[in-house]
Amino acid sequence: KAGVTQTPRYLIKTRGQQVTLSCSPISGHRSVSWYQQTPGQGLQFLFEYFSETQRNKGNFPGRFSGRQFSNSRSEMNVSTLELGDSALYLCASSLAVTGAGETQYFGPGTRLLVL
Amino acid sequence: TQLLEQSPQFLSIQEGENLTVYCNSSSVFSSLQWYRQEPGEGPVLLVTVVTGGEVKKLKRLTFQFGDARKDSSLHITAAQPGDTGLYLCAGEAGNTGKLIFGQGTTLQVKP
Numbered sequence: 392k393a394g395v396t397q398t399p400r401y402l403i404k405t406r407g408q409q410v411t412l413s414c415s416p417i418s419g420h421r422s423v424s425w426y427q428q429t430p431g432q433g434l435q436f437l438f439e440y441f442s443e444t445q446r447n448k449g450n451f452p453g454r455f456s457g458r459q460f461s462n463s464r465s466e467m468n469v470s471t472l473e474l475g476d477s478a479l480y481l482c483a484s485s486l487a488v489t490g491a492g493e494t495q496y497f498g499p500g501t502r503l504l505v506l
Numbered sequence: 507t508q509l510l511e512q513s514p515q516f517l518s519i520q521e522g523e524n525l526t527v528y529c530n531s532s533s534v535f536s537s538l539q540w541y542r543q544e545p546g547e548g549p550v551l552l553v554t555v556v557t558g559g560e561v562k563k564l565k566r567l568t569f570q571f572g573d574a575r576k577d578s579s580l581h582i583t584a585a586q587p588g589d590t591g592l593y594l595c596a597g598e599a600g601n602t603g604k605l606i607f608g609q610g611t612t613l614q615v616k617p
C-alpha cells in the first residue's frame with residue numbers, strides 16, 4: 392500500500408507570494424492533518440480535515456487555509472508569505488478522525504523556503 | 507495552553523550505551539505517542555500509550571506513561587547507530603484529536 396505523498400517536495404518562494412501544497416493520503420484514509428515543523432517551534436498542528444470538513448484548527452493566522460476533496464486528497468494554501476513561514480510542512484493521514492489513539496501516518500513533507 | 511517539555515534536547519552517545527528521554531507536562535493527556543523522524547522524512551509512530559502507568563516494549567525500546575498521564579519516558583538499551591534520529595513525543599489534547607508535540611530529542615549514536 393502506498394504511503395502518504397506530498398507534492399512538491401521542495402519549494403522556493405518570495406515574500407508576499409502565495410503557495411499551495413498538496414497531500415494524497417493513504418488509500419482508504421479519510422482524515423488528513425497538516426503540521427508545520429520549524430527548528431524553533433518544533434511540530435505545530437495546523438488543521439485537520441475529515442470528509443471534506445475542517446474538524447480542528449491550530450493557532451495559525453488566517454493566511455493559512457486548507458481544503459479536502461471528495462477523494463480525501465487535501466491542499467493547504469498560504470497567502471502573503473512571510474520569511475517566518477519557511478518550514479517543513481507535514482501531512483498525516485488516518486483511517487478515521489484523530490483521537491483515542493488513532494494512528495496517523497506522516498508523509499515526507501514539503502520544505503518551503505521563503506526569501 | 508498544553509505544553510510538552512522534552513529533555514534532553516540533544517544526546518550524543520557511543521554504541522552500546524543506555525539512554526532515557528523524558529517528556530513532561532503539567533497537563534493530563536488522554537494518550538501519548540512517541541515518534542522517530544529521520545532526515546528528509548516524516549515522523550514514524552513507534553508506540554501509543556493510553557493507560558496511566560502503562561509500560562510498552564519494542565525490542566530495545568521501553569516506553570512508560572506516568573501514573574497521572576502527565577509524563578512519559580523512552581528508554582533505549584544498548585543503543586545502536588541505527589537508533590540515530592529525532593525522537594518526538596506527542597500528547598492528544600483531551601479527545602480532540604489535536605496532537606501537541608514536544609520539541610524533540612536529537613539522538614546521535616556513534617559506532
